Amino acid sequence: MLKVWEPESIESTRGEYGIISGRLNDIAWDGESQRVIAVGDGREQFGRCITADSGNSVGEIIGHSKSVNAVAMKPQRPFRAATVGDDGNMVFYHGAPYKFNNKSAQHTGFVLGAAYSPDGSSLVTVGADKRIQLYDGKTGEPTKEIGQGEHSGSIFAVSWSPDGKKFVTASADQTVKLWDVDAGTVVQTWKFGEHVSVGDQQVGVVFVPGRSDGLIISLSLAGNLAYLTEGKPELARVVYGHGKSITALSTGSDGKGADLWSGSFDGRVCHWDVNSGIATVVDGQAHTNQVSQFATADGKVLSAGWDDTLRIVDESAKTFLGTSIKLQAQPKGVSAANGLVYVATYSGVSVYSGEKLVSEQSFDFTPGAIAASGSFVAIGANENSVRIYNASSNGKLEEVKSLSNPTGTISALAFSKDGSHLAAGNSVGKIYVYSAGSWELVADRWSAHTARVTSIAWDDTGAYAANAHKDGVNGVAWVEGGRVASAGGDANVKIWKVQNLP
Structure with a gap:
C-alpha cells in the first residue's frame, strides 16, 4: 500500500493506493510533484507509475525479471526514470507517460540503489558488486565507472x-x-x-x-x-531507537517519570529522556532475544528476556552490570519490592537479592503475570485466578488469598503507587481492581478492550490506570506532566497528553 500524505496536515492522507501484490522497496516523485513511481517485489508486476492525486496509471514498469530495489526520476523535462533490481539491470524509461526505452547490464549482481543528479544530467547506480556506475541522465547510456x-x-x-x-x-x-x-x-x-x-x-x-x-x-x-x-x-x-517491535516499557526507579526504559523484540534496551525524546542504547551485553518485562528499583533496571536471563542495568551509567542471571525457564514477568526481585517463569517464581538467588518456588499452576508491593506478591494463574502471597525477608512466599477471575486468564498485574490497590487484566480485555489487604473487589467495569491486556500502569494519585492491549500496543507508563507513554509493534514510543478525565 502506498500512502500519499499532506505535509501540512499529516493527520490525513491525500490518497491510499494499492501498487503491487507484495512489498514496496522504494518510491520517487517527478520534478512537478504530480507523479510517483513505486517499485518492489510483486507477484505479477514490480512497480507502477501513478498520479499522486488520483492514483491513475501514467506508465508501466517493465523490463525486470526479479525484484526491483530502487527507482530514480529525472527532476526536469524531458522526464526520464530508471529502476534497478536483483536481475542486475538498470531499466530506463521515457515519460510521461513512462514507457520502457532501454536497459543496461553494467552490474554483475544485485543493483541496490539509483539516484539522479539535481540538474538531471547524470544518473548513478550502485550495487552488491561494489560498482559505482554513471550514466547520461537524458539517454541512459553508460558514461563511466568510478x-x-x-x-x-x-x-x-x-x-x-x-x-x-x-x-x-x-x-x-x-x-x-x-x-x-x-x-x-x-x-x-x-x-x-x-x-x-x-x-x-x-x-x-x-x-x-x-x-x-x-x-x-x-x-x-x-x-x-x-x-x-x-x-x-x-x-x-x-x-538511536528501536528497529523491532517494542515489547517492554517502564519509567525510571525515581518515580518522577522523566525517564523511560524500553526493550524490543531483538533484545535491545534503550533509555529515553521524556522531554527531549532522545534515546540512548544501553551499553554492554544485551539480551539475545525478546525483552519480556522491566522492573525498576534503587537506581537499577531489572530486565527479563526470552533468552531466559535476568539482566541488571545501572540507570545513571546506562550500562548492563556484571554477568546475566540465568533463569530456570522463560520469564513471564518481573517485579521488585523491599529489596527483592521476583521473576515469574513457566516453572514458578525465583526470588533474587541483587544477583543472588535466595528462593525458588513452584506451584500447581503456570504463572502468567506478577506484581509486588511491600510484602505482598500477586501472581496471575492460568486457571483464571490471582494468587496473593506474603513474602518473608528471605523471599519465601506464603499464600494468603486466591481471587477468582471468571472471564479469562490473568495476563497483566499492577499495584498502585501507594500499594493500596491491585489491578488485574485478563485475556479477554477485562480489568478488575482489588483493595490491597482486604482483597475486596472495588471495580469490575473496566472493559475498554476485547483482546488480551498486556500492560497496566497507575498514575501517581492511584485514581487512574492506563492499560495496553495486544492489538499493537505492548507497554504503557505514566510520565511527568500527567502524560501517558505507549510503545508497541511499530517500534515507536509515543507520548500522549491526557485530557478531560472525570
Whole structure:
C-alpha cells in the first residue's frame, strides 16, 4: 500500500493506493510533484507509475525479471526514470507517460540503489558488486565507472549533493564515502564501529535537501541515524531507537517519570529522556532475544528476556552490570519490592537479592503475570485466578488469598503507587481492581478492550490506570506532566497528553 500524505496536515492522507501484490522497496516523485513511481517485489508486476492525486496509471514498469530495489526520476523535462533490481539491470524509461526505452547490464549482481543528479544530467547506480556506475541522465547510456576497489562490501545506497558535484555512498563495509564526481575520487570516509559488526553496516544515506551546511544522514542496519558533515571526521550526532517491535516499557526507579526504559523484540534496551525524546542504547551485553518485562528499583533496571536471563542495568551509567542471571525457564514477568526481585517463569517464581538467588518456588499452576508491593506478591494463574502471597525477608512466599477471575486468564498485574490497590487484566480485555489487604473487589467495569491486556500502569494519585492491549500496543507508563507513554509493534514510543478525565 502506498500512502500519499499532506505535509501540512499529516493527520490525513491525500490518497491510499494499492501498487503491487507484495512489498514496496522504494518510491520517487517527478520534478512537478504530480507523479510517483513505486517499485518492489510483486507477484505479477514490480512497480507502477501513478498520479499522486488520483492514483491513475501514467506508465508501466517493465523490463525486470526479479525484484526491483530502487527507482530514480529525472527532476526536469524531458522526464526520464530508471529502476534497478536483483536481475542486475538498470531499466530506463521515457515519460510521461513512462514507457520502457532501454536497459543496461553494467552490474554483475544485485543493483541496490539509483539516484539522479539535481540538474538531471547524470544518473548513478550502485550495487552488491561494489560498482559505482554513471550514466547520461537524458539517454541512459553508460558514461563511466568510478571508485574501483574503494568499497569492500556491497553498496546499498547513493545520494547527490545539492550542487551536483558530489555524492555519498553507504556500504556493508561499515563506511559512508563522499565522492568528487568529476575526479572520480573519494573526498572523505566515515567508518562506523571498531570491529566487524553487522549492525554497523550502512544501508541508507541522504544529502539533506534545503540546508546550507551540507548535512548528510546515514542509516545503519541496527537502525541508528548518524549525522555527518563534510570535513569533520567525528559524527555530529547519532539518533538511536528501536528497529523491532517494542515489547517492554517502564519509567525510571525515581518515580518522577522523566525517564523511560524500553526493550524490543531483538533484545535491545534503550533509555529515553521524556522531554527531549532522545534515546540512548544501553551499553554492554544485551539480551539475545525478546525483552519480556522491566522492573525498576534503587537506581537499577531489572530486565527479563526470552533468552531466559535476568539482566541488571545501572540507570545513571546506562550500562548492563556484571554477568546475566540465568533463569530456570522463560520469564513471564518481573517485579521488585523491599529489596527483592521476583521473576515469574513457566516453572514458578525465583526470588533474587541483587544477583543472588535466595528462593525458588513452584506451584500447581503456570504463572502468567506478577506484581509486588511491600510484602505482598500477586501472581496471575492460568486457571483464571490471582494468587496473593506474603513474602518473608528471605523471599519465601506464603499464600494468603486466591481471587477468582471468571472471564479469562490473568495476563497483566499492577499495584498502585501507594500499594493500596491491585489491578488485574485478563485475556479477554477485562480489568478488575482489588483493595490491597482486604482483597475486596472495588471495580469490575473496566472493559475498554476485547483482546488480551498486556500492560497496566497507575498514575501517581492511584485514581487512574492506563492499560495496553495486544492489538499493537505492548507497554504503557505514566510520565511527568500527567502524560501517558505507549510503545508497541511499530517500534515507536509515543507520548500522549491526557485530557478531560472525570
